[in-house]
Amino acid sequence: MRRFEEVPGGFCLETLCASSFCTCPMLLFISILCRGLGQLGVGLANLLRKRFGKDNVILSDIRKPPDHVFDGGPFIYSDILDDKSLREVVVNNRVTWLFHYSALLSAVGEANVPLARAVNITGLHNILDVAAEHNVRLFVPSTIGAFGPTSPRNPTPDLCIQRPRTIYGVSKVHAELMGEYYYYRYGLDFRCLRYPGIISADSQPGGGTTDYAIQIFHDAARNGRFECTLRAGTRLPMMYIDDCLRATLEVMEAPAESLSMRTYNVNAMSFTPEELAQEVVKHVPGFQITYNVDSVRQAIADSWPMSFDDSNARKDWGWKHNFDLPELVTTMLSFHGSNTRVARAN
Numbered sequence: 001m002r003r004f005e006e007v008p009g010g011f012c013l014e015t016l017c018a019s020s021f022c023t024c025p026m027l028l029f030i031s032i033l034c035r036g037l038g039q040l041g042v043g044l045a046n047l048l049r050k051r052f053g054k055d056n057v058i059l060s061d062i063r064k065p066p067d068h069v070f071d072g073g074p075f076i077y078s079d080i081l082d083d084k085s086l087r088e089v090v091v092n093n094r095v096t097w098l099f100h101y102s103a104l105l106s107a108v109g110e111a112n113v114p115l116a117r118a119v120n121i122t123g124l125h126n127i128l129d130v131a132a133e134h135n136v137r138l139f140v141p142s143t144i145g146a147f148g149p150t151s152p153r154n155p156t157p158d159l160c161i162q163r164p165r166t167i168y169g170v171s172k173v174h175a176e177l178m179g180e181y182y183y184y185r186y187g188l189d190f191r192c193l194r195y196p197g198i199i200s201a202d203s204q205p206g207g208g209t210t211d212y213a214i215q216i217f218h219d220a221a222r223n224g225r226f227e228c229t230l231r232a233g234t235r236l237p238m239m240y241i242d243d244c245l246r247a248t249l250e251v252m253e254a255p256a257e258s259l260s261m262r263t264y265n266v267n268a269m270s271f272t273p274e275e276l277a278q279e280v281v282k283h284v285p286g287f288q289i290t291y292n293v294d295s296v297r298q299a300i301a302d303s304w305p306m307s308f309d310d311s312n313a314r315k316d317w318g319w320k321h322n323f324d325l326p327e328l329v330t331t332m333l334s335f336h337g338s339n340t341r342v343a344r345a346n
């Protein structure tokens, strides 16, 4: 006999009674599908595997995984545009939670609108249907890019006008609204966070407007200088990856009754390239930043929030970030530290 239930800790328990799978009367079971081999997907899969067990988290993508990912736990090929194979994956693995990270980001999306529309919108429709049919708890990330120039930009609240001017942003507003609609219409347990630009050391950015804030650390450590694609004074919300992944797990584990909304802003810090460079120079003496502005990325950044109001996330499920700008810079440079200018300066 098998049934699904909610527990106070918030995650989905499958209770197996007299089952061939175990001798104990109750077995904590969770099967998670994490879609995305990109900047965030691998880190999330690692976090989830630590929490729920290596074999209970399947990572999927259409790209070939590197050795460390392939060796790290179950990996399968799965194209978000193939809804039949998506169903097979969910059914065959009795998936209970699904993290949908497959997407084209803002800058690459503008370079290939038909593909971005297919992956970000048609792909989302496939995921929503499969998740609703099979009673899967679904996480879909949104972004600061879901807002546009007519939104209040400093700070941007959860609920306000959203008229983004990128296909990426349009697809994310669509995802937020469709997820909420499926929640009210079909009872789908849809949960969504609007992430700031995410900064990580061990994974490459996927072609976004905020990529500069990752590349700067590589270039500072290696060459002591960096050419920035955004203007010096462009202020954007940013977050260190550990905070981002923890926020994701926390909102997925939050008891349903604590969530007053389906989509929340989450915030950590906001800075400009100039302010980031001033912090980097404290660790890399002589570091220099120059500017060669990319007009597509600059126009996108100029339409995005400068800071995020995430008071609802803090109030409803206790969100709290750990990394501000100084901790971010110290941590990022420590990853690049050995045999580089950072190490030589210390």
Ligand SMILES: NC(=O)c1ccc[n+]([C@@H]2O[C@H](COP(=O)([O-])OP(=O)(O)OC[C@H]3O[C@@H](n4cnc5c(N)ncnc54)[C@H](O)[C@@H]3O)[C@@H](O)[C@H]2O)c1
Pocket (backbone or CB within 6 Å): 036, 037, 038, 039, 040, 041, 060, 061, 062, 063, 078, 079, 080, 081, 100, 101, 102, 103, 104, 105, 119, 141, 142, 143, 144, 194, 195, 196, 197, 198, 199, 204, 205, 206, 207, 208, 210
């Ligand atoms: N990285 C950020 O700063 C950031 C900020 C806000 C929101 N997000 C969101 O988080 C999610 C993950 O972002 P990321 O930075 O890891 O992106 P990424 O570009 O690094 O990774 C996206 C992955 O999607 C995969 N993909 C593309 N087409 C696919 C298809 N047809 N089927 C299956 N997989 C496909 C790609 O191979 C890639 O591995 C995205 O939804 C993104 O919008 C990211």
Ligand SMILES: C[C@@H](O)[C@H](N)C(=O)O
Pocket (backbone or CB within 6 Å): 105, 106, 107, 143, 144, 145, 168, 195, 196, 197, 198, 207, 208, 209, 210, 211
């Ligand atoms: C902000 C986020 O959505 C992504 N890093 C991008 O710039 O497109």
